Amino acid sequence: MIPNGTLELSADPTGIAQAADLLRQGLLVAFPTETVYGLGGDARNGEAVANIYAAKGRPSFNPLIAHVASVEAAQRFVQWSDQAEALAHAFWPGPLTLVLPLRADHGVSSLVTAGLDTLAVRVPAHPTARAILTAFDGPVAAPSANPSGQISPTTADHVRAGLDGRIAAILNDGPCGVGLESTIVGLAGEPTLLRPGGVALDQIEHVLGTELHHHQPGGILTAPGQLQSHYAPDSPVRLEADQAQGDEVLLGFGALDCDLNLSPTGNLTEAAANLFAALHKLNDTGRPIAVSPIPSVGLGVAINDRLRRAAAPRDS
Ligand code: TXA
C-alpha cells in the first residue's frame, strides 16, 4: 500500500512535473494516453518495473511496452529498420506499437521484455503523455492501468477503482480518445500482427506494401492476449446477440433498441472510444451482458478481438 494514498495530479505543468518526479524516484504513475490509461514506471529501473507487475497482479511472462517521446528516443533502445521507419513515419505519434530487436546497449530492465531479445516501443500521441515523457526524458514501461485480466481503463476513475492505494499517483486528464489499446506489429522477423488495436490493419499493410502475418494461436507466448480470458467483466458476456434474454443488459451498435449503445450511428471509431467505459458501466449493474454484432472491418477487428476475450471462458 502507498502510505499516503494515491495522489491525483492534474494535467497542468505542475502535475506533469510531479509525475516526472515520481517516475524518477522509481514510483508508479498512471497517466492518460490516446488509447487507454497506462500504469507507468521507469523502464530502466528493475524495482519500478517489478512494482508494475505487483500492482497489476500480472503474470510475469507478459512483457511491457516502453513509451518514449520520439522516434530518436526509440532508436536508442531498438535496432531500427526501413519497415520501422515507414510505420513510425506514418503512425507515430499514435496508437501503434512496434516490436523490434533490442540494441546491445539498451539499458532497459529485463523485466520489461520478460527476458525476450525484443522490445515493444511506442510514441503515444496524447499531449499529456508526451509532456510527461519529455519531462521524464527516459523510457516509461506502461501496461494498461488495470488489475491483470480486467477491463482496460479509459478514465481516471476506472484506474482508481482498480489500483487505488497500490500506485503513487494518477494524472487525471479526462477520457481517452481512441479507447482501444495500440495495434502491435512485430518487426523482428516477417512483419506480424501481434494484437489488433487503434490503427486498422489495412492502413498498416498499405504502408508496408505487404500483408501482415498473423500470430499463430498455440505458438510461443511472444505477444499479447494469448491469455484467452482478458478484459473480462465479472459478469458473463454473450456475443452476437439480437436481443437481451432473461436478466441480460444489451450492449448495442447502430440503430437498435438496447440498454447502452456503443454508437447509435454505427460509427466504429466512436464505438472503440466507448467500448471499455461501456463494459465498466454494464459490469457495475451486476447483470449478464449481451452484445449485438459489430462488423469486423477497420477498428471493428480490434473491438471484436476485445469482446471475444471478454466473453472467453475464465481461468478462475
Ligand atoms: O495502447 C496501449 O498499447 C496501452 C497504452 C498504455 O500504451 N498499453 C498496453 O499495454 O496495452 P499492455 O501491457 O496491456 O499490453 C502490451 C502487450 C502485452 O500483451 C505484451 O504481450 C505485448 O504487448 N508485448 C510487449 N512486449 C513484447 C515483445 N517484446 N514481443 C511481443 N509482444 C510484446
Ligand code: MG
Ligand atoms: Mg492490458
